[in-house]
Amino acid sequence: MDAALVSEKVDQARAAVADSDADAWVIFCRETTETREPSLPYVLGFDVVWPTAVVIGPEESTVILGRHDAPTAEDLGVHEVRPYDESIREDLRDTISRMDADRLALNFDRDDPVADGLSHGLFLKLDDLLPDREFVSASGVVADVRGIKSETEHRRIETAADTTLDLLHDAAAEWTPETTEAELADFLHERMREAGYDSAWSWEYCPTVHAGGDAEVGHTLPGDRTVPEGELLHVDFGVVRNEYAADLQRVWVRGEPADGLVEAFEDVRAAIDAGRDVLEPGVVGHRVDARARAELVARDRDLFDHALGHQVGRTAHDGGTLLGPEWDRYGEAVEGEVRPGEVYTLELGLDTELGYVGQEEMVRVTEDGTEFVVEPQTDLWRLDE
Incomplete structure (x- = not known):
């Protein structure tokens, strides 16, 4: 208490x-x-x-x-x-x-x-x-x-996000070509148990790990797939520390990226940045989502089948205004206005033959825009063999 x-x-x-x-x-x-x-x-x-x-x-x-x-x-x-x-x-x-x-x-x-x-x-x-x-x-x-988070809450969310990112880096450093999705998830779970961290969503699915182009993208359980040469490792992960959560996605490539992977990553980043450019106090949730989709359309890319972003707090999906399209399943949640002090994810990806190019950032809404909660991923990371 x-x-x-x-x-x-x-x-x-x-x-x-x-x-x-x-x-x-x-x-x-x-x-x-x-x-x-x-x-x-x-x-x-x-x-x-x-x-x-x-x-x-x-x-x-x-x-x-x-x-x-x-x-x-x-x-x-x-x-x-x-x-x-x-x-x-x-x-x-x-x-x-x-x-x-x-x-x-x-x-x-x-x-x-x-x-x-x-x-x-x-x-x-x-x-x-x-x-x-x-x-x-x-x-x-x-x-x-x-x-609308208090400063105490913002500090706790930032700590959870910092911890999540540190654990992801640790997992990538321990990765070998023989590491399976399940083994990477086990590594993160063991570190969480040692430190007493909870998962930001169901333990079995947190982290969600996708190795290579054969992985089925979504809320899937980690399996026995490894990352083939030239393909991607994608991880969706978040811990809870001191009752507050984080929610991040990061992606790595094994070896040299094949033709088109860097461009796919850049297009994903461009769409996220386009959404962030209009994310400010007073904007309606669905307009932020629409801006990211427009950027993908301009780049001749397929559109994602979920909301661009949700709020984060005590849980990974923290309710309130949603940055999503005007679909029936989202109801009036996308009609709300963004306010200073809220924390949102910005997330989308492209499914390629070599794996899922998925990204998810966390941003804090300020009086005149946003700031990243943790350092964003701005290039395609490499797995060291």
Whole structure:
């Protein structure tokens, strides 16, 4: 439990509620080791068992939770704490009435998974507990609290990205022509275990390793393929350090690159740079994606079948505004505006006969543009035999 960070984020949440059309934000959850509530680490910092409500208004906040969880909440020193034994009903109603909160923002959203932590059952329960209140989506509040990172969060993300890049360099240094995809993944996993790092997505798929042109590109498990002479090694990887994640892709060639590989890499970089050139506060997510696609079209290249970028924070895919095309599967996530303090990936690749030319960078949005979180890959790296 990080009391200082929770305090930062609760202050941010109060400001977000004040800027919203809601009177209070209610995070309602239970048994959170079984059913995760994505906002809870920001506003409370620990898991709960009994039904729990964190109620955040523009100027104050209260947490109502089971008596056995209450001491940990009191140690935070952030919220007024109201423990209960038999029922949350009276304390919750009294808190909402005292805040004079008629319009309540709840964690449900059609398109943003990190703003959709309220289960249908708990929604029905809350409707019974607070029958005379209006419920609206808290997606805008969640986007502010989760998306706009504090300086503490930026430092942690940068540390995770630095660590990820260091481990990738270490893996490349240990590579031999006999190294399989699975052995490279095992090397990274062993280093992560030794240091106590978590993976930024499912352990089995992190890293994702593609060796040569015969590898099937995507979220695949590492196999027994090695990198043939003149072909590519592509790795998608990220670690979690101190609860914050990284997400990077890097690519190497074994020996001299064959005709067209350098040009493919340069075209990928050009499309990423084109997207980054328009990534600034106020731009709508799908416009950033469209600019990268236009660059590929101008270079007579095939287009990628995913979003150009997503936010990174406590998880590799951190919700909020998405830098993606206006496809049905992305819903309204691509209609959001970019804000200073958010962290995005910029990622795309070209599938060639010699392997996947995939790149993924992380950028921090500033007041007038972006800055790379870690040093970008600007040329095709070589594997030393």
